[in-house]
Amino acid sequence: MCESCGCGQPDENVTFRKPGEKEEHTHSHGGVTHSHIHGDHDHDHNHSESREIVIEQNILQKNDLLAERNRGYFEAKNIFAVNLVSSPGSGKTSLLEKTIRILKDKCTLNIIEGDQQTMLDANRIEKAGAPVIQINTGAGCHLDAGMINKAAKSLEIKDNSILLIENVGNLVCPAMFDLGESKRVVIVSVTEGEDKPIKYPDMFQSSDICVINKTDLLPYVDFDVEKFREYACQVNPDLKFFELSAKTEKGMEQWIRWLQEKD
């Protein structure tokens, strides 16, 4: 569902590309198109037959059903799927690059990159040494289960591997869309405010892990780690934390161990 978001952009504007692949446009124009204006003529109808039908259907059910299909597929193949969410600029791609460099000889990693535009992240990931597919959502502000279904099939992910999904940088909309992931990880950098968890509670409430990144910058910023943890635990007392710097690699070993143990 909802491959388009906010602007109501049509689905065909979402593209899937591996590095080196040319952008492909496939359109089918099998039928004859015609247009007509609604409301330019009247129909007779009988208002006495008006009846109320109880529906009670979850509006996100299409996405949720597809997400469950993805989850079943990942479970059957023993794929540990991680959905990485954050604001733009928290260091998701840098964390992925370092993770790939450390882990690529120890286990099989696959990456799905989500951005509105460009192949920049996929190219960085490919250089780091992992199979990757880039989803460009056009104007869409989040990935959804349908996109992951298509991207995961295209990647031909091997059994017993790890799939890291970098969502579109946005701390609001991706919270609502289950992708069928095994775990959700929210990443925050210390250059952001420590009040993020209570300003954007949905994302912290729906995540399993919180990575506090760029800790090498702590001496230069006012970020209060304890206050941040306190706010985050008020929203979600089950949240598990990793404090690290993807740049200096300090603290990376716990994050890597967690991924390897597929906890």
Add this chain to the structure above:
Amino acid sequence: MHELSIAVNIVEMIEDNAEKEKAHNVDKFEIDVGILSGVVIDALEFALEEAVKNSVCSKAVWKINKIEAKAKCRKCGHVYIVDDYFSPCPKCTGFGKEILQGKEIQLKSITVE
């Protein structure tokens, strides 16, 4: 920002159900929106104005019911009304809670002819 896509989904769901009922017009529809659903009701109202155009419910009136949120304290089991995820239990001040109600966004009913 995601409210327009939610609105488009609502209209698709109404069209599917109207088709099942062999109805040509939808006069009214009702939506339940929980206060913890992540949907801003004003933004949804605005988005629906656009989404219903040229659909089976283009002339329908709609009602959006704001559903309050209820949580059960994990520590003491007290059930209480919440406005957000981070307020403590009024009885024991514990933060751990299970949300019982208030996360839903659902199409409750349609009135067809």
